[in-house]
Amino acid sequence: MWSISKIASLVHEWLSNTFSATWVTVFEMVIAGVLVISLFAVLGLILVMMERKVSAWIQIRLGPNRVGPKGMFQSAADTVKLLVKEGMTPNGADKLLFNVAPFLAIVVSMLLMAPLAFAKDFTLWDINIGVLYVSAISSVSVISILMAGWASNNKYSLMGAMRSGAQIVSYELSAGLSIMAIVVLTGSLNFNDIILSQADGWWIFKGHLPIWIAFIVFLIAVTAETNRAPFDLAEAESELTAGFHTEYSGMKFALFFLAEYVNVFIVCAIGATLFLGGWMPFHIGHWDGFNHIMDFIPSSLWFFGKTFFLIFLIMWFRWSFPRLRIDQLLNLEWKYLLPISMVNILLVTAMAILKWHF
Amino acid sequence: MYLVNYIKEVLSALRSLLIGMRRTLFYFTHHKEIITEQYPDNRATLKLADRFKGEVVMPHNENNEHRCTGCTACELACPNGTIKVITKFDITPEGKKKKAIDKLVYHLELCTMCNLCVYACPSDAIKMAQTFEHSVFDRNQLTKVLNFPDSKIMDGVE
Amino acid sequence: MSGSTILFYMLAGLILGSGLLSVTTRQLFRAAIYLLFSLIGMAGMYFWMEYDFIAAVQIVVYVGGITVLIIFSIFLTQQAGELLPQAKFSRSLFSALASFCAFALVMIQILGHTFPTKTATTVDPNVKNIGYQMLGVNSGGGYALPFEVVSMLLLAALVGCIIIALNQKPIKK
Ligand code: SF4
Ligand code: SF4
Numbered sequence: 001m002w003s004i005s006k007i008a009s010l011v012h013e014w015l016s017n018t019f020s021a022t023w024v025t026v027f028e029m030v031i032a033g034v035l036v037i038s039l040f041a042v043l044g045l046i047l048v049m050m051e052r053k054v055s056a057w058i059q060i061r062l063g064p065n066r067v068g069p070k071g072m073f074q075s076a077a078d079t080v081k082l083l084v085k086e087g088m089t090p091n092g093a094d095k096l097l098f099n100v101a102p103f104l105a106i107v108v109s110m111l112l113m114a115p116l117a118f119a120k121d122f123t124l125w126d127i128n129i130g131v132l133y134v135s136a137i138s139s140v141s142v143i144s145i146l147m148a149g150w151a152s153n154n155k156y157s158l159m160g161a162m163r164s165g166a167q168i169v170s171y172e173l174s175a176g177l178s179i180m181a182i183v184v185l186t187g188s189l190n191f192n193d194i195i196l197s198q199a200d201g202w203w204i205f206k207g208h209l210p211i212w213i214a215f216i217v218f219l220i221a222v223t224a225e226t227n228r229a230p231f232d233l234a235e236a237e238s239e240l241t242a243g244f245h246t247e248y249s250g251m252k253f254a255l256f257f258l259a260e261y262v263n264v265f266i267v268c269a270i271g272a273t274l275f276l277g278g279w280m281p282f283h284i285g286h287w288d289g290f291n292h293i294m295d296f297i298p299s300s301l302w303f304f305g306k307t308f309f310l311i312f313l314i315m316w317f318r319w320s321f322p323r324l325r326i327d328q329l330l331n332l333e334w335k336y337l338l339p340i341s342m343v344n345i346l347l348v349t350a351m352a353i354l355k356w357h358f
Numbered sequence: 359m360y361l362v363n364y365i366k367e368v369l370s371a372l373r374s375l376l377i378g379m380r381r382t383l384f385y386f387t388h389h390k391e392i393i394t395e396q397y398p399d400n401r402a403t404l405k406l407a408d409r410f411k412g413e414v415v416m417p418h419n420e421n422n423e424h425r426c427t428g429c430t431a432c433e434l435a436c437p438n439g440t441i442k443v444i445t446k447f448d449i450t451p452e453g454k455k456k457k458a459i460d461k462l463v464y465h466l467e468l469c470t471m472c473n474l475c476v477y478a479c480p481s482d483a484i485k486m487a488q489t490f491e492h493s494v495f496d497r498n499q500l501t502k503v504l505n506f507p508d509s510k511i512m513d514g515v516e
Numbered sequence: 517m518s519g520s521t522i523l524f525y526m527l528a529g530l531i532l533g534s535g536l537l538s539v540t541t542r543q544l545f546r547a548a549i550y551l552l553f554s555l556i557g558m559a560g561m562y563f564w565m566e567y568d569f570i571a572a573v574q575i576v577v578y579v580g581g582i583t584v585l586i587i588f589s590i591f592l593t594q595q596a597g598e599l600l601p602q603a604k605f606s607r608s609l610f611s612a613l614a615s616f617c618a619f620a621l622v623m624i625q626i627l628g629h630t631f632p633t634k635t636a637t638t639v640d641p642n643v644k645n646i647g648y649q650m651l652g653v654n655s656g657g658g659y660a661l662p663f664e665v666v667s668m669l670l671l672a673a674l675v676g677c678i679i680i681a682l683n684q685k686p687i688k689k
Binding site for chain 1: 556581
């Protein structure tokens with residue numbers, strides 16, 4: 001059967017037979033870069049479309065329905081519009097930082113793509129400390145927002161950036177602690193090890209209540225980290241025009257927009273990997289027949305299915321809940337999520353030592 | 359005790375969030391009852407709500423007669439100065455002079471569709487219509503005369 | 517020149533260049549951003565040496581933590597948007613001298629040190645190993661004691677910060 005990993009190894013073989021080792025590395029880097037960029041484009045189109053359709057259905061509307069069959073090409077048309085728009089730099093702005101910020105945002109999302117396991121035996125960079133790497137790199141994304149907010153020289157932008165900075169810095173803690181729960185159980189920071197440890201059942205089923213708590217805390221924290229409603233007060237339209245990207249237009253705005261959606265994809269992919277088994281098919285204990293049938297569904301489908309399920313969940317949050325105030329936001333983190341996840345990690349550790357999980 | 363309250367608070371918060379999400383999921387799965395009007399595709403079948411007000415009109419009957427007495431109550435009631443009643447004096451068969459309208463000028467571009475003129479009219483001569491496609495290329499077209507040319511007041515309306 | 521060497525020089529250029537810009541720029545916020553790039557370059561250097569764990573920690577602590585803190589304090593200070601005054605010549609001279617001395621000290625150390633080629637196999641950065649190293653006492657090759665001492669220092673600093681920030685009026689009897 002054809003799988004992504006097989007295609008990858010075939011390409012690698014062909015390249016190593018034709019070129020010298022250095023050129024193989026260079027070519028593979030180029031191929032990986034092109035793949036990541038095209039994945040970005042496709043994800044941007046799909047996620048924007050999905051968001052608009054989901055929001056429409058939740059609000060009993062139709063959503064975009066003019067461009068193409070059922071409006072499916074609306075986001076492509078929007079992309080063209082953004083591409084041909086003029087990218088303005090305001091006069092009073094810090095020109096250098098203003099123009100660097102969107103690229104920093106998108107580069108951070110690209111770096112975050114690297115350790116994800118998209119399918120069985122298919123990772124761009126199977127780094128040993130994947131989980132730590134992800135939480136490290138994602139902490140850089142706040143810098144691009146702070147940079148954009150400052151360089152715009154606009155009070156709304158600065159305020160949005162400040163809010164978003166406070167929000168990301170504080171929610172990183174509980175996101176990290178809930179990720180830590182899984183690391184404690186598996187004893188590894190490597191994404192592939194974590195996935196392999198779920199061969200006999202995903203952690204969400206094996207881990208009892210503490211993992212459920214960790215999962216809920218993780219979902220709330222990553223929703224906040226990606227600046228999405230109900231935690232979107234960094235760009236709260238009704239208060240701050242558009243927050244940190246008020247002054248951005250054209251392609252630079254599009255890059256921020258794209259980075260936001262790709263970040264949603266990435267955090268959902270991480271959530272799916274840690275809690276729902278990544279590309280691991282749905283296995284139940286020792287029902288070998290059942291497990292075997294499940295193995296026939298390709299692993300990449302499992303991965304994308306779970307990821308898109310989580311993305312849908314986050315979109316569902318966005319269109320259900322009203323926006324929080326800044327004090328409510330910080331209360332939620334420091335008075336509720338953080339203490340709960342700290343107690344929770346103690347519970348998980350006890351569970352891991354006593355081997356109470358299945 | 360504090361801890362019990364804390365846990366209760368968290369659980370009730372989660373419960374209320376779930377109730378909200380159940381509601382939106384219900385809407386998400388029931389997209390049959392879409393409220394979007396696909397104007398202009400459905401122009402022929404478009405149904406507007408009864409309370410929708412598009413513009414002020416003056417109904418006439420088949421003999422080209424209206425009910426307006428020219429009392430200018432509507433002009434006084436209008437907060438925007440939208441209506442201008444221009445009166446004239448008709449000569450009745452008995453030879454008396456009688457006040458009647460020459461023109462009831464209505465500036466659509468000033469109207470806020472507040473319905474006050476319709477309330478004010480003592481003889482029910484004007485009402486709100488439901489037309490809404492008012493865009494024109496020349497602003498002058500928005501100044502309308504509501505009574506038809508050569509129209510008369512209905513018999514029996516004082 | 518192999519690709520690896522080219523990468524090394526690129527990273528070194530990034531670190532030095534942005535470091536230099538960071539001390540010479542007259543815009544406070546830009547200085548912070550240049551510092552950030554310099555720190556990222558150092559993390560890149562660790563990645564280049566395949567010390568992934570240290571690289572990630574470098575990013576978490578210095579980029580995600582300290583630089584964000586610096587940027588926040590810049591945001592909260594007044595007149596942070598204005599140009600800094602031109603440094604006095606004598607002051608730049610002394611700073612240059614001081615940094616040259618530090619540089620010379622480090623270089624003397626490095627040049628005098630004989631680097632043993634490949635001491636051991638690369639450090640195994642799995643969680644168990646890290647955990648044992650962090651929590652084990654000295655005899656087991658762990659660093660629990662120094663770790664705790666450092667954390668005492670941090671605790672003292674935190675308590676000091678809180679006391680300074682409190683600044684409450686004494687309660688009247
Ligand atoms: S609807 Fe209101 S604004 Fe319009 S003409 Fe009547 S009174 Fe004036
Ligand atoms: S429309 Fe009614 S209120 Fe206005 S002048 Fe005629 S009768 Fe009077």
